[in-house]
Amino acid sequence: MDGTGLARRIVADAAAAAADLRERTSTSPCLATVLVGEDPASVTYVRMKQRRCAQAGITSRHVALPASIGTSELVDTVAGLSEDPSVHGILLQHPVGRHIDERAAFEAIAPHKDVDGVTMHSFAAMGFGEPGFVSCTPGGIMRLLDEYGVELAGRHAVVIGRSAILGKPAGMLLLARNATVTYCHSHTRDLSSMIRQADIVVAAVGRPRLIKGDDIKPGAVVIDAGYNAGNVGDVDFDSAAARASLITPVPGGVGPMTIATLLAQTVEAATRQLAGA
Known part of the structure; x- marks a missing residue:
């Protein structure tokens, strides 16, 4: 992707x-x-x-x-x-x-002015489907999924990571699109078995190459939102790409989308403010 x-x-x-x-x-x-x-x-x-x-x-x-x-x-x-x-x-x-x-x-x-989507107000707006600014990385992920025509309704999405500006809002945005969402984290037992159930995997934990190809369900969509030293993501790209239908590289996948979303939301914020909205 x-x-x-x-x-x-x-x-x-x-x-x-x-x-x-x-x-x-x-x-x-x-x-x-x-x-x-x-x-x-x-x-x-x-x-x-x-x-x-x-x-x-x-x-x-x-x-x-x-x-x-x-x-x-x-x-x-x-x-x-x-x-x-x-x-x-x-x-x-x-x-x-x-x-x-x-x-x-x-x-x-x-x-x-929260164009990075980091406040409690923005998180609540995401959760309730109200107008506001999304967290930039999750927002960029959603744009990528739409660009590639990934059907979300009824699909099982597994989000690995629960940070306030990445994992949690990513799950909320997926839920709003009628995906069934499972959050995994450091206390999840048998993480690999949870990931193998996923139609859509969002890796956002910050541990290099944590997720291997054997963890990926054949045909799953893999979004690697991790970024670690040496331009390495949370997913072992080569082994995962052999099983995934779609996968984001690191670099060149989610990262550019984060900044693009920030800029787009800044222009949107300015437009609203200058219109008195």
Whole structure:
């Protein structure tokens, strides 16, 4: 499943929408990125997102904060961006440091600017099928499944991982499309037997090559949302590809879709805000 090609089309559509918005309102969509400390991986991710913003005609405003910042200062910074009418979307880069209450910082993001889909409001909207912004990686996964015509209704989807911004919302979005969803995690007994029952596998646990080809039901669709050192996913690609009907590579599968979804939702947020919606 080619996430790179689909992401390119999504970004092109977002760029066209941003150009139209700019022509009508003389305002470009603006994404504020907030980075705590100088974690090399986080710095790289933020720079990548800034480059993609530029490609899509989205203004990026970067807020770099020291690793020593406390929860209250971070919350104040994020709340200030939420109140700034020139900022249309906010991305708080994870992780923020163990001494910080990350959830409190996320909740300082106004729901209408939560283009990364990390707040409790956004999760509830996903769960109840109400308007809002989806978590970007699960949202990108759903776009990939649709692109390849994967039927979800009545299919058994097994999600391995239960993080608040990946595993849990991925399951909620699949459930909303009438899939039967099973969550697996570190306490699941006989994980391999659970995976073998799946028509759709979503691997989102962050353990390199955890899932082998023998775990995959012949003909299953495999979504590898893991990313580990050395450009390795949570699925052993070669052995799984021999049994799966469709599979996402790492890199080039889910990753590009995450950023594309972020950019598309930033443009959507700007459009709503400038229309007074």
